[in-house]
Amino acid sequence: MQKFYPDYYKKFKCIANQCPDSCCQGWDVVVDEKSELFYNDVKGEFGDKLRKVTVTDEDGDRIFTLNNMRCPFWNKDELCDIYINLGEENLCETCKKFPRITMDYESFTEHTLSLACPEAAKLILNEDFIIPEKNYNLNNVSYNRENMDKLLNLRTEAQKIIINKDLPFRERLKQLLKYFGGKSNFSKRNIKFIFDIHERLEFINPEYKNIIKKASDYNQSDKYDEIYTRLAVYYLYRYFLNAVDGSDMLDTIKKFFCAYIITASIASAKENPDVIRIIQNYSKEVEHSYDNNRTLEFFFENDDNFSIDNLISLLEK
Ligand code: SF4
Structure with missing residues (x-):
C-alpha cells in the first residue's frame, strides 16, 4: 500500500485546553462500536454517565449528546474527562484520530489534517506543500x-x-x-x-x-x-x-x-x-x-x- 503524508502531518500536536476553538465544541462525537463495548463495562458513576449520554442520532450513529453545544466530557478546565479517567488509549476512534484524515483510494492512501482544527489550520496554511507527482499504484482497485x-x-x-x-x-x-x-x-x-x-x-x-x-x-x-x-x-x-x-x-x-x-x-x-x-x-x-x-x-x-x-x-x- 502506498501512503503519502505531507510534512505538516507529523508536526501536529493538540494544544488541549489552550485551543481557541476546541473540537469538543459544537460537534457530535460519533462513538465506534468497540469503544462503546468498552464503555459499557466501565463501573461506577463515570460508567453510568458514559452510558447515559450515548444515544442514537437520526442517521443511526451512536453519539454523545451535546450539553450546551459542548461534549459532555469536556470539563470546566477544558480538558477531556475520558482521557483523564480512562486514558488516551480509550478515547473513541473519532477523538483519537481527529484532526488526522485519511483519503483511502484502495491501492494508495493520502493523509492530511482537518482545517477545522486551529492548530492544524496553522500548519496547513503557514507552510507550502506541493502534492507530489508519483507513479501511483492503481492495481486491484474496484473503481475505473x-x-x-x-x-x-x-x-x-x-x-x-x-x-x-x-x-x-x-x-x-x-x-x-x-x-x-x-x-x-x-x-x-x-x-x-x-x-x-x-x-x-x-x-x-x-x-x-x-x-x-x-x-x-x-x-x-x-x-x-x-x-x-x-x-x-x-x-x-x-x-x-x-x-x-x-x-x-x-x-x-x-x-x-x-x-x-x-x-x-x-x-x-x-x-x-x-x-x-x-x-x-x-x-x-x-x-x-x-x-x-x-x-x-x-x-x-x-x-x-x-x-x-x-x-x-x-x-x-
Ligand atoms: S481542535 Fe485541534 S488543537 Fe483544538 S482541542 Fe481539538 S485537536 Fe486539539
Missing part, C-alpha cells in the same frame, strides 16, 4: 483506473496553475477555471448570490450568518495570496480525487471558490484579520458540515450562476 489516472493528471496540472506565483492569485484562479473549460467573454457580474446561498446554510455559531451578511459589502482582499494558494492546494489534495466515484470534479473547484470568496471578504471587513482563523471557522461551519455540503452541491448543479463562465466573470476587476 482510467478515470483515476485522468484525475491524477488533471490534479497535477491544476496545481501547476495555482502555484504559479508569477501571477496574482485571482488571475491564477481565472486560469484554473479556463483550464476546466471556462470562457471569459463576459463583463463583471454580481457576486451577491454566493453570500445569499451561504446565509441559507446551517451554522453551529448563530452569529456566523451575520458575519457572512456583513462581509457581502466588501471585496475580497488580495493581501493573502500565499495563504489562498495553500488553501487551493489543500482542496485539490483533499477532495479532487473523490470524483473517481463519478461525481462532478468541478465541485472541488467550486467549493474552494466559495471558501475563497466568503473568507477573503470576511477578512476585508475586519481591521486586523486573522485570516487563518477565518478560514478555520469557515471549515468548521461549512467544509465539515455534511448538510451544508449537500446544499452547496445542489446549487452547483441547479443554479446557472455557478457555471464556470460565470465564476470567471465574478473575478473580473
Whole structure:
C-alpha cells in the first residue's frame, strides 16, 4: 500500500485546553462500536454517565449528546474527562484520530489534517506543500483506473496553475477555471448570490450568518495570496480525487471558490484579520458540515450562476 503524508502531518500536536476553538465544541462525537463495548463495562458513576449520554442520532450513529453545544466530557478546565479517567488509549476512534484524515483510494492512501482544527489550520496554511507527482499504484482497485489516472493528471496540472506565483492569485484562479473549460467573454457580474446561498446554510455559531451578511459589502482582499494558494492546494489534495466515484470534479473547484470568496471578504471587513482563523471557522461551519455540503452541491448543479463562465466573470476587476 502506498501512503503519502505531507510534512505538516507529523508536526501536529493538540494544544488541549489552550485551543481557541476546541473540537469538543459544537460537534457530535460519533462513538465506534468497540469503544462503546468498552464503555459499557466501565463501573461506577463515570460508567453510568458514559452510558447515559450515548444515544442514537437520526442517521443511526451512536453519539454523545451535546450539553450546551459542548461534549459532555469536556470539563470546566477544558480538558477531556475520558482521557483523564480512562486514558488516551480509550478515547473513541473519532477523538483519537481527529484532526488526522485519511483519503483511502484502495491501492494508495493520502493523509492530511482537518482545517477545522486551529492548530492544524496553522500548519496547513503557514507552510507550502506541493502534492507530489508519483507513479501511483492503481492495481486491484474496484473503481475505473482510467478515470483515476485522468484525475491524477488533471490534479497535477491544476496545481501547476495555482502555484504559479508569477501571477496574482485571482488571475491564477481565472486560469484554473479556463483550464476546466471556462470562457471569459463576459463583463463583471454580481457576486451577491454566493453570500445569499451561504446565509441559507446551517451554522453551529448563530452569529456566523451575520458575519457572512456583513462581509457581502466588501471585496475580497488580495493581501493573502500565499495563504489562498495553500488553501487551493489543500482542496485539490483533499477532495479532487473523490470524483473517481463519478461525481462532478468541478465541485472541488467550486467549493474552494466559495471558501475563497466568503473568507477573503470576511477578512476585508475586519481591521486586523486573522485570516487563518477565518478560514478555520469557515471549515468548521461549512467544509465539515455534511448538510451544508449537500446544499452547496445542489446549487452547483441547479443554479446557472455557478457555471464556470460565470465564476470567471465574478473575478473580473
Ligand atoms: S481542535 Fe485541534 S488543537 Fe483544538 S482541542 Fe481539538 S485537536 Fe486539539
